[in-house]
Amino acid sequence: MRVWVRSLLLLAWVALLSGCGYNSIQQKDEAVKAGWSEVINQYQRRADLIPNLVKTVQGYAQHEQKVLTDVTNARARVGQIQVNADDAASLQQFQAAQGELSSALSRLLVVTENYPNLKSDQSFRDLQAQLEGTENRITVARGRYIQTVQDYNTFIRSFPQVITAKMFGYKQKPNFSVQNEAQISTAPVVDFGAPTPPPAPQPQPAPTPAN
Numbered sequence: 001m002r003v004w005v006r007s008l009l010l011l012a013w014v015a016l017l018s019g020c021g022y023n024s025i026q027q028k029d030e031a032v033k034a035g036w037s038e039v040i041n042q043y044q045r046r047a048d049l050i051p052n053l054v055k056t057v058q059g060y061a062q063h064e065q066k067v068l069t070d071v072t073n074a075r076a077r078v079g080q081i082q083v084n085a086d087d088a089a090s091l092q093q094f095q096a097a098q099g100e101l102s103s104a105l106s107r108l109l110v111v112t113e114n115y116p117n118l119k120s121d122q123s124f125r126d127l128q129a130q131l132e133g134t135e136n137r138i139t140v141a142r143g144r145y146i147q148t149v150q151d152y153n154t155f156i157r158s159f160p161q162v163i164t165a166k167m168f169g170y171k172q173k174p175n176f177s178v179q180n181e182a183q184i185s186t187a188p189v190v191d192f193g194a195p196t197p198p199p200a201p202q203p204q205p206a207p208t209p210a211n
Contacts, residue, residue, distance in 0.1 A: 021161035025170055028152040032173060035145040036085045042138045043078075043098060049134065050075050050105075053127045057108065060118035067104075067111050074101040088174035095176055105131070142176060149175045 054068050061068075078101050083094040109128070112118055119125075153172045156165040165171070 021155070022164050022168070025156060025161060025165060025168075028148075028155055029170065031148050032145075032152050035141070035148040038141045039138070039145050042134060042141045046101075046131065046134045046138065047075055047078060049127060049131050053108075053124075053131065056121065056124045056127060057112060057118060060115050060121070060124075061111065064108075064111050067108050071101070071104040071108050074104040077101075086173060091174045091176070102135075146176050149173050 050071060054071055057064070058068055074097070078094075078097045081094050081097055082090075084090040112124070153175075155161055156170055156172065
C-alpha cells in the first residue's frame, strides 16, 4: 500500500513540475549552453587564423608594424579572459575584448589594400576568405545566442514558470549588447594621407569710394 502511495505522490510531483514549465526550463537552459558553445567555437576559429594572417602580411608589409602589433596584442588579451557567460561583467569584458580584436583586424585589412603583391598572394587570399567566412559564422552564432537567451529570459519571467524558476534557482541570463555589437561590426575609416582641401577664400573688403 505504501508503495502505491509513494508512486502516486511521485506521479503528482512530476505532473506538477511539467505543468509549471520545469522541463521546458531545462530544455531552454541547455539551448543557451549549446548556443554559447557555438559562439566560443567560432571566436576560437578566428583566433586560430590570426597568427598565419599576421605572418603572411608581415612578409609583404614590414612597415606596418603598429597595425600588426595591435592585432597580436588584441588576440592575446582575448586569450587571457576567463569568461563566464552567466556573469554580466565577465560577458561585457569578453565582448569588449572581442570588439577590440575585430577593430584591429578591420584596420589590418584596410592596410593590405596598399600592397598589390600581398593581395595577389594565394595564401593571403585563402586566409582572407577563411576570415570572412568565420566573421559571418560569428555573426550568425552570436545572433542565435542572443535570441536563445531572450527566449529563456522571457520564459522564466512568465507565470507560472517564474515560480518554478525561483524554486530551483534559475535566474535571468546576461546577453550580448546588440548596440555594441553593431558598433563592433563597423569597419573603421582610415585616411591614408588624403590631401587636405584648400581653405575657402575669404571675402575681400569693398574698396572705399574716392571723395
